Amino acid sequence: MELAQIEISENSVWRLTQHWGEALKQVEAQEDERANGIVESQATGQVETKSDVRLGASMDGTMIYIRGEDWKELKVGCFFKVEQAPTLDPETMDWIDLAHARELSYVSHLGSPEPFGKKMWTESKRRAWHKASDTQVVGDGAVWIWNLVADYFYDAHQVVDWYHATEHLAMAAHLAFGEGAPEASRWFKQQETPLFQGHADCIAQTILDLADQRPNAKEKLQDQAGYFTHYHHRMQYMDLRSDGWVIGSGMVESGGKRFKDRFAQAGMRWSRIGAERLLPVRTAYLSGRFDTRWQTAYNSPQN
Numbered sequence: 001m002e003l004a005q006i007e008i009s010e011n012s013v014w015r016l017t018q019h020w021g022e023a024l025k026q027v028e029a030q031e032d033e034r035a036n037g038i039v040e041s042q043a044t045g046q047v048e049t050k051s052d053v054r055l056g057a058s059m060d061g062t063m064i065y066i067r068g069e070d071w072k073e074l075k076v077g078c079f080f081k082v083e084q085a086p087t088l089d090p091e092t093m094d095w096i097d098l099a100h101a102r103e104l105s106y107v108s109h110l111g112s113p114e115p116f117g118k119k120m121w122t123e124s125k126r127r128a129w130h131k132a133s134d135t136q137v138v139g140d141g142a143v144w145i146w147n148l149v150a151d152y153f154y155d156a157h158q159v160v161d162w163y164h165a166t167e168h169l170a171m172a173a174h175l176a177f178g179e180g181a182p183e184a185s186r187w188f189k190q191q192e193t194p195l196f197q198g199h200a201d202c203i204a205q206t207i208l209d210l211a212d213q214r215p216n217a218k219e220k221l222q223d224q225a226g227y228f229t230h231y232h233h234r235m236q237y238m239d240l241r242s243d244g245w246v247i248g249s250g251m252v253e254s255g256g257k258r259f260k261d262r263f264a265q266a267g268m269r270w271s272r273i274g275a276e277r278l279l280p281v282r283t284a285y286l287s288g289r290f291d292t293r294w295q296t297a298y299n300s301p302q303n
Contacts, residue, residue: 021277023297028119028280035122054082054244055132056101057120057153058252059145064110064263066272074279075116076259077107078252079127082136084244099244101251105287108259108279110272113144121152129153136240138249140164141227160234161249162196169195169203172224175217176210198239200232258286 057080061073080101087098107123109116129135136157139145141164149158170188177184191203204225211221228235237247262282263275284290 018274018277021279021281023300025277025280026297026300028122028283031126032118032122035118035125049131050133051128051131053128053132054134054136055127055129056080056082056136056138056246057124057129057156058138058249059116059120059142059148060140060249060252060256061142062256062260062264064260064275065269066110066275067269069272072110074256074259074263075109075111075113076252076256077116077120077123078104078255079107079123079129080104080251082244082246097244098241099246101246104251104255105289106255106283108283110275110279113148117148117152120148124152136245138246138252140249141168141231157240157243157245158234159237159240159245159247160231162237162247164249165195165200165228165231165235165237166192168224168227172207172210172221175220175224176207176214195235196237198232198236200228200235204228204232255286 058078059075061075063071064074066072078101081103082099083102084097085100086095087100088094089096105123105127107116107119109119124130134157135153135155136159137149137153138159138161139149140161146158149156169191170184173184173188173191174180177187191206195203204227207221207225207228211218211225214221240247259279259282262278263270280293281290284293
């Protein structure tokens with residue numbers, strides 16, 4: 001194959017990727033060790049100067065195939081600056097100020113939530129999370145996400161992604177009235193505004209009332225009601241948007257797709273060690289930090 005107008009064999013590309021992927025993996029590990037070694041510094045009593053920057057974080061999972069293990073979840077995190085900008089409202093066609101995610105950086109981990117949480121903490125330190133004027137975390141309903149938020153980002157504004165919430169609302173409509181039925185569409189539209197206004201607890205009760213009237217779908221409707229009951233305090237969409245926060249997790253979902261494009265194309269099958277060595281390369285590239293990490297790895301005594 002040809003790389004940068006130089007002929008190079010596929011075996012050479014593989015060996016170089018393995019070597020430097022492992023080197024960047026070690027750079028990540030050293031950053032994690034330093035960041036997680038100074039957690040206690042926040043309890044020194046020193047008052048940190050706050051910046052006027054607002055920061056956000058989001059987490060999600062995507063699936064890649066690991067040989068001998070089947071499909072495994074790749075956890076992806078995203079940090080971003082929250083900034084307002086004039087935005088065209090597609091319904092009213094008016095220009096309004098809405099929050100947007102800017103200056104994105106990513107974290108990835110193939111494995112359990114605990115090591116991923118440490119990587120998120122590392123990136124939060126690099127992004128000066130604790131010096132930000134205010135912060136938020138956006139995620140779907142995955143329990144592991146909110147467990148990590150409780151451990152690391154408990155004082156941030158928390159929001160369940162608006163689009164995931166409306167997907168659950170649509171599911172409740174389909175269960176109650178039948179998928180594609182006009183009644184389902186009407187009911188969904190009726191409930192969408194109260195959901196945006198922060199009345200998820202009332203929606204949960206409405207779904208429970210429907211469940212009592214539909215024994216064949218009762219259990220599934222109760223599950224949907226439980227979702228809105230459990231997360232209603234993270235569904236204050238109108239207030240959050242008015243306060244200049246994002247209410248969707250598109251930034252991390254887009255990142256997850258870009259990881260998936262590299263690791264889950266048709267026919268791709270990865271060894272665990274191969275995927276884990278390439279992930280730091282992909283993460284650094286998507287975060288715009290490849291050159292910096294490359295220099296750190298290149299100047300390491302081991303290389």
